[in-house]
Amino acid sequence: MPESVTVERSKNKDFGDYATNVALQLAKPAGKPPREVAGLVAPRLAETAGISKVDIAGPGFLNITLDAASAGELARVVVEAGESYGRSDSFKGLKINLEFVSANPTGPIHIGGVRWAAVGDSLARILKAAGADVSTEYYINDAGVQIDKFGSSLMAAANGRPVPEDGYVGAYINDIAAEIVAAEPGIVDRPEAEQKQVFTETGLRLMVAEIQRSMEEFGTHFDVWFSEKSLHDSGAVEKAIERLRAQGHVYDDNGAIWLRTTDFGDDKDRVLIKGDGETTYFASDAAYYLDKRDRGNxxxxxxxxxxxxxxxGRLKAIVACAGDDPEHNIEVLIGQFVKMLRDGEEIRMSKRAGNIITIDDVVEWIGVDAARYSLARSSTDSTITLDVNLLTSAKNENPVYYVQYAHTRMCGVKRKADERGIVRGEFKPELLADEYESALLSMIGEFPRIVAKAAELREPHHVARYLEELAGVFHRFYDNCRIMPMGDEPAGDLTYARMWLAEAAQTVVANGLNLLGVSAPERM
Incomplete structure (x- = not known):
C-alpha cells in the first residue's frame, strides 16, 4: 500500500464530490494497468456507507459521489466544531519565529510596513491554525547612524534650526521635539552633547511607543519587541563572531573581520568589523539570527x-555559516510596493510625515478592516493599488464589504428565525440535495484545505480569495433557496436543514475573517 492516499474535493460537481488517484498509485506494485486496478477498487468503494456511486475517469482516477445525507452531514460537523473548524495539526511541533514590519524607529510606519502588518499578523494566525508554535517579533533598529540622525533632527527642530541635510523631516519631528521640550524644561539651554543624548534616547522611546500604539490599533500583535542595541550591550555580537569563527568561516584581512559568505552562494564576502573597529549591520544580523535559534526557533x-x-542571499549565507540548513531554518519573504488612489489620482503625501503615507493615514482613509483585508488578499509578489473610494463604498465590487455583507446575511437567518419564534429543529441532512445547497456544502468543505495551503505556502491571500468565492456561492444559495417559510406556514424539516447550512456557512466566514484579523459583523 502507498504511504499516503490523496483524496481531493472535486472542483466540478459533475465529477462527483471527491477524486482520488489511489488506483494509479497501486498500479505499479500490482503489476496491472491503472484503469484495471480502478475497476477492482471502484465496486468496493461503492459498497461503503454514504457513497452513492464511484466512476472511473481518465487513466484511472476514481470520482466519488456521496449520497445527500452524507454530503449534508458536513453542515452539522461545521456547526458543532465552531471556531475550531478549519484548524489542524499539520505543523504541530514546529516552532516558527515570524519577524515582520521592523521599520526603523525614526518615523511612523509607512504604507509598505502597513502591508506587512496585515500580511504578517494574518500569516501568524494561519500558521497557528495549522498547529505551529508561532512567535511574532518586531526588530527595533535602535543602533547605528540612523538613530544619531534622528536625534540630531529632533534637536535641530527644538532649537529652531533647519534639520540636517541628511536628517528626518515632517510634522512628526516637530511634534516629538515639542513633547520632549515640554517634559524637559530648559533642555535647549544645556550643552549640545547633553541635548543630543536626551533628544536621541527620549525621541527613540517616544517613537517606539508610537509604533506600538499604531500596531495595537491595527490589530497586529507582537510577542517580542527585540532591540538591536541589546545585541551590542550584551556582547552577543562579539560572541556570534567567535561562534562563526569556530565554524571556520571568519577571517581577518586588512584590519577588518570578514565572514566568508561566498562559500554559500553570496556574491561577495561580508565585513563584520570594519578596519576602524566599527561593527556593521551585517554583524548584528548574524548575531540576531543566532539569538533566534538559541531561543529554540x-x-x-x-x-x-x-x-x-x-x-x-546574505541571510541564507549566515544560516549556512552557522551550520544550519538555509533551505529549512530560514525563509525570506519579499513584499512589493503599495499605491493608494483617491478620485483616480495617486496619493503620495502624508500631512504628518511629509513624503510618505503612514499607517494612521491608511486607517483614517479606509478603516482597519478594509486595510487589513485589502492588503492581505493579494500575493505579496505583486504590487497592489488600494482605491480609497472603492474600499469605503457599500458595493459588491468592494471585496471586504462583499464578504462581510455575506456574513450579515448569514446571521440574518437566525435573527429572522428568532423574530418568528422558529427554533432550529432536528437536522435531516438528506434534504440538502438542491444544486445550490450542494455547491455551498462543497465550498464549506474546502475551508480546511485552504487554511492548510495558505500555511504551507505562507500566503494568506488564499484565505481571502476563498472567502470571496464562498460569499458568492452563499448569495446564490440565499437567492434561490427559501429558508424561512412563507407567511404563516409552519417551519418544516427543510427549513431546519437550511438553517443548519446557513449557520455552517456563517461559521466558516467568521473563522476565515478572524484568520485575517478582520471583524465579522452581524449587522451592517
Missing part, C-alpha cells in the same frame, strides 16, 4: 520590503 521567517532583495 526551528524556522526563522523574515518578511522584508521590495528594496531588500539583496538581503536574501
Amino acid at each position: 526551528e524556522v526563522c521567517v523574515y518578511m522584508l520590503g521590495a528594496d531588500h532583495h539583496g538581503y536574501v
Whole structure:
C-alpha cells in the first residue's frame, strides 16, 4: 500500500464530490494497468456507507459521489466544531519565529510596513491554525547612524534650526521635539552633547511607543519587541563572531573581520568589523539570527520590503555559516510596493510625515478592516493599488464589504428565525440535495484545505480569495433557496436543514475573517 492516499474535493460537481488517484498509485506494485486496478477498487468503494456511486475517469482516477445525507452531514460537523473548524495539526511541533514590519524607529510606519502588518499578523494566525508554535517579533533598529540622525533632527527642530541635510523631516519631528521640550524644561539651554543624548534616547522611546500604539490599533500583535542595541550591550555580537569563527568561516584581512559568505552562494564576502573597529549591520544580523535559534526557533521567517532583495542571499549565507540548513531554518519573504488612489489620482503625501503615507493615514482613509483585508488578499509578489473610494463604498465590487455583507446575511437567518419564534429543529441532512445547497456544502468543505495551503505556502491571500468565492456561492444559495417559510406556514424539516447550512456557512466566514484579523459583523 502507498504511504499516503490523496483524496481531493472535486472542483466540478459533475465529477462527483471527491477524486482520488489511489488506483494509479497501486498500479505499479500490482503489476496491472491503472484503469484495471480502478475497476477492482471502484465496486468496493461503492459498497461503503454514504457513497452513492464511484466512476472511473481518465487513466484511472476514481470520482466519488456521496449520497445527500452524507454530503449534508458536513453542515452539522461545521456547526458543532465552531471556531475550531478549519484548524489542524499539520505543523504541530514546529516552532516558527515570524519577524515582520521592523521599520526603523525614526518615523511612523509607512504604507509598505502597513502591508506587512496585515500580511504578517494574518500569516501568524494561519500558521497557528495549522498547529505551529508561532512567535511574532518586531526588530527595533535602535543602533547605528540612523538613530544619531534622528536625534540630531529632533534637536535641530527644538532649537529652531533647519534639520540636517541628511536628517528626518515632517510634522512628526516637530511634534516629538515639542513633547520632549515640554517634559524637559530648559533642555535647549544645556550643552549640545547633553541635548543630543536626551533628544536621541527620549525621541527613540517616544517613537517606539508610537509604533506600538499604531500596531495595537491595527490589530497586529507582537510577542517580542527585540532591540538591536541589546545585541551590542550584551556582547552577543562579539560572541556570534567567535561562534562563526569556530565554524571556520571568519577571517581577518586588512584590519577588518570578514565572514566568508561566498562559500554559500553570496556574491561577495561580508565585513563584520570594519578596519576602524566599527561593527556593521551585517554583524548584528548574524548575531540576531543566532539569538533566534538559541531561543529554540526551528524556522526563522523574515518578511522584508521590495528594496531588500539583496538581503536574501546574505541571510541564507549566515544560516549556512552557522551550520544550519538555509533551505529549512530560514525563509525570506519579499513584499512589493503599495499605491493608494483617491478620485483616480495617486496619493503620495502624508500631512504628518511629509513624503510618505503612514499607517494612521491608511486607517483614517479606509478603516482597519478594509486595510487589513485589502492588503492581505493579494500575493505579496505583486504590487497592489488600494482605491480609497472603492474600499469605503457599500458595493459588491468592494471585496471586504462583499464578504462581510455575506456574513450579515448569514446571521440574518437566525435573527429572522428568532423574530418568528422558529427554533432550529432536528437536522435531516438528506434534504440538502438542491444544486445550490450542494455547491455551498462543497465550498464549506474546502475551508480546511485552504487554511492548510495558505500555511504551507505562507500566503494568506488564499484565505481571502476563498472567502470571496464562498460569499458568492452563499448569495446564490440565499437567492434561490427559501429558508424561512412563507407567511404563516409552519417551519418544516427543510427549513431546519437550511438553517443548519446557513449557520455552517456563517461559521466558516467568521473563522476565515478572524484568520485575517478582520471583524465579522452581524449587522451592517
